[in-house]
Amino acid sequence: RPGMFMENVAQGIGAAKAAGIYPNMMPSQEMPMSMIATKDIGQVAEELLVAGPKNETVDLNGPSYTVKQMVEKMGRALNKTLPIVDVPAAGWLDAMTQGGVPKAWAESYVEMYNGLLAGKITPKGDRKLTGKTEVDEVIKSLVA
Numbered sequence: 001r002p003g004m005f006m007e008n009v010a011q012g013i014g015a016a017k018a019a020g021i022y023p024n025m026m027p028s029q030e031m032p033m034s035m036i037a038t039k040d041i042g043q044v045a046e047e048l049l050v051a052g053p054k055n056e057t058v059d060l061n062g063p064s065y066t067v068k069q070m071v072e073k074m075g076r077a078l079n080k081t082l083p084i085v086d087v088p089a090a091g092w093l094d095a096m097t098q099g100g101v102p103k104a105w106a107e108s109y110v111e112m113y114n115g116l117l118a119g120k121i122t123p124k125g126d127r128k129l130t131g132k133t134e135v136d137e138v139i140k141s142l143v144a
Helices: 004-017 037-049 066-079 089-097 105-117 135-143
Strands: 023-024 033-036 056-059 082-085 125-128
Touching: 004 023, 004 033, 004 037, 004 066, 023 066, 033 037, 033 056, 037 056, 066 082, 066 135, 089 105
Parallel strands: 023 082, 056 125
Antiparallel strands: none
């Protein structure tokens, strides 16, 4: 079970490029979140499949970053200073759909954010594995 994907930062790239801002839907710009790159998820999945069947749940984590840290890194990659605009929960769905996210996806993201805020999204597996990819590498590939 992977935690937050590093690639979720891509949700703000359009606003960053077009309007020079980064919309934040997390409760705090300073809350560290463990994130994992999708390529690390694929690598771990391959290793687990090759190892053979096992009755366990594996939590996949990675380095922790705050929204502020991610946005600073994205700004450097785009050669821009990006102010963070906090979006209140009541505006999440509209903000995402107005930004071009299909409604069904936006609804799924709203559900995910609500689950995160309610403490429902936490590691609960039998063991934990950690990805190695840093968010700078992911951001660089996303803004290219």
